[in-house]
Amino acid sequence: MPEExxxxxxxxxxxTDECRSLSAxxxxxxAKYAESLAEYQDRREAEKEASKNEPDDRPDVVPAGASVTVxxxxxxxxxxWQWRDGDKIKSKYIGPANPDD
Known part of the structure; x- marks a missing residue:
């Protein structure tokens, strides 16, 4: 008999006790759900991290879905700032990537 x-x-x-009570x-x-949930959590964390790097002073002309590009x-x-408007990609200047340069 195989070892648990x-x-x-x-x-x-x-x-782990609850998992032992489940069928194969x-x-x-x-396992499939846990993998999907882990990927979702990773994406959420990445989005949170990316939003930390976005300036807080988003101009009115920049939509909420815009992202920051360098x-x-x-x-x-x-x-x-960069976003899609129909078939066009629009941009608005923020400033130097490294203000100390």
């Missing part, structure tokens, strides 16, 4: 796997130490014991089919479904021009880096 050892649960990861970082999981709460109540969760339920565990497969749970463009290199003549060996200098500049930040711009």
């Amino acid at each position: 796997p050892t649960p990861p130490a970082m999981l709460p014991s109540g969760l 089919d339920q565990l497969q479904v749970l 463009k290199e021009i003549n060996d200098n880096r500049y930040r711009y």
